[in-house]
Amino acid sequence: MAQSRVVADRYHLRREVGQGGTGVVYEAWDRELERRVAVKVLHERVGMSAAEEAGRLRREVRALGRVNHPAVVSLYDAGITEQRPYLVMEWLDGLDLARLRAALGWRLRDLAAALTLPLVEGLRAIHEAGVLHRDIKPSNIRVTHAGRVVLCDLGLARISGDTSLTRSGVIVGTPRYMAPEMIRGEAPTPASDYYALGLCLREVLTDQQVFAEHENAATLLWTAVNEGVEPVDAPSLAGSVPGGLVDLVNGWCARDPAQRPTATDAALEVLTAEAPVRSLGGLIAMVEDDGEPLALEIPGSLDGPLVPGGSSPDPQPAPADARRDRTLSGSFPAPSSMLSLGDVTQALVLHRITPRNAVSRLREAVGMVQRGEHREALDLLATIGTVGAERLGPGDPTTLTARFWHAVCLARLGSGEEALALLATVNAHTEPVTPPDDGEPAPASGSAPAPAPEENEKGDPE
Template sequence: MDDSAAPGTGPAPEALFAERYRLLGQLGRGGMGVVHEAEDTRLGRRVAVKILTAVAGLAEDREGRERFLREAQALARIDHPGVVTLYDAGVVRGTPYLVMQVFEGLSLADLVTRTGPLPTPVVAQIALDVVRGLAAAHEAGVLHRDVKPSNIGINRDGHVILHDFGLARLAGERAITRTGELVGTPQFMAPEAIKGVTPSPAADLYGLGTCMYLMLTGELPFGDGTVDYGAIVERALGDGVPRLNGRLLTPPAELLDLVDRLCAQDPADRPARTAETEALLQRQTEDGRETLAALLAGQLRDDAIRALVPPPDLADDIEEEPEYDWDEAVPHPRAERADPLHPPTLSDATRRIVLSSMTPQNALSRQREAVNLVLRGELQEAAQMLAVVVPVCLSSLGPAHPTTLTSQYWQAVCLARLGAGDKAVELLARINRHTDRRRGSEP
């Protein structure tokens, strides 16, 4: 397939990527490529389109192109709730792409950053879900090759979804050939993978072990070495991940021992039987799912509350068109931290998506998109979209304009459904006051 748009930059507004997907904006960017939120114009649903710019040039590489398509077909065969669903794959102008479900929730990286170390049942539940997802992939002949916190998503129900299966092999080989650089995150990369040895399922289990280390301690396995990758590699290949058994007192010793074994430098020393690992984790997951769901609900509720613009105590002071500092409210893409634990989050990216094309003229259209998200139950995305629509309406149309009030109403609906009922009531009261004023001014 081909189109007139350069991969990674997005097509013109009227063009379709791969003759099917209308790219709406960028969700994130990494070493392998760029991810766009998109509309599947054939099926009328939101999707994520990952364009693998690090692997450009497959038009001239028949073997690489066929390998990519084979790996995509293998990924599509994985039928497991803990593995991201692949809808489509192909190559446009020599650059491969994948089309996947849009994830609603937080990454494990974001959760640990916000909360610190997680309770033992939560750690065990997340690890158990990851083990089961990896087992399903391994049975289908697919290695993940890049198990790390930012590739572990957690939805509002407390269920784990693994992302970016198998991409490290394709993008890594070609990128290393072109640039001579290590592709991956050495904080969570198995020593044999760092050395260039062909990884096995044991490498994925090592990644799980380092993620469990982070969840239990709140610390990166090799310290905060985001700039000096060489120091991290040296530690990974030297003393390895510090042992936990005997260091931490609260978690059960058998769980700490499992982490130590998963992080063993020699793949042969890591647990070989998935069933045994599952059984051990299962014993530690009492109420883990419920606790995890409550943690996620609290974080998403707080996100929705923080997104309220303007603050409640300032709402009634707006008489004229207020100024709104977009640079303060929305981080600039170039200002993102080069931190393996903090890739662009879905919520921040969604704000940028809306902001990049938001004008007073299309605020109503964006409002309708947000309402559709609410009706489909995609509350996190709707709340973030409305967090940009509302201030645009306030500054351009005024606090009493019908479009402003309607946008705020749906913002209140999101708040209520995300568990922030008190804030929703405050916002609805503010809407009612402006509605009453409008009625009182009508002849």
């Protein structure tokens, strides 16, 4: 399907952002509600009739529509285009768990408990709605800029008790994360989803992919059924991972589904007690790829100058080559536990901000401000300003710009006096300039850009 096509005379497909076992996902623009969305167009099934295709769509819609939880991707709309079913879902920013682990390695272990709790709560919501996910894997777990952890792609989900969506002899799911009973051909259960979740979290704890030594799928499946996953050694993780979390992960990885714990109140109490009160907001900001920050798309692209003396952010879409690694984006109101960076996140952000990447960190923070995520951006901007002053100098353009946007956040959160005090430190390093001919006030020479308007995208951005 051409990426420039408009689906249902409403959704403008802008670019392909990924493919899965059931379909292709596009970044799209909802012309009616003026918002960015994700459109998943299901693969055409050879030999499947139109009635079967429509039935498959109804099943996916039922699966997604019956779940309403912040840790589960939300469904907005569905339909048929060019005889192919499509789903419209919320647009999520950030990175998936696979890329986070690849970038952070063992350092992600310190945030394992904070990652696990929302995933278990989301999975319980899925199961309480009578739905099975059936394809939980690191690439289907996403962490957003605001620190929201989300289970994505219920494309292989089926309503409990419904007939299978697949034909006889076809394996459903990703072999590496399939529960032994599913490999044997038995019907999946909630315990099968917990097995896959356990393997994902085991990779976080050990920084090793499960069954990495088996390149052959047949050998991998045989090992999963007959030998299982080696338990995580709790003593080796002492001091960095709560023992109760290790016990839960080992239990979820058990070959026998009857031995796997579920999201009982007792299990959630263990996670709540052992998960530190730590924010995941800002986690994405510390991820770099080959020494450079990952390009993270935000509403109203920030490819224009952000340093003092530059123009205000350009609301036009970023060029394709600048969006090479960008993925689904959006925003979510963070609860109070996400209002500040956690100790580990703060330390890693501080460590990773350098003269080479400070501007990119700043772009991510300003993107949060433009999306209205002022509290989430506050700590990151404060960190950039502090590190910038120490490593780049108090009068460096990046330092001044960070402090300017920090003041914007403070002002919009009602801390006017603090905002004025911070702006005074910016003004001390700037010089006034002559206003332009149109009479509009211009920023001081060498000053930070004026804040973007509250509504920076009107109509189709293309």
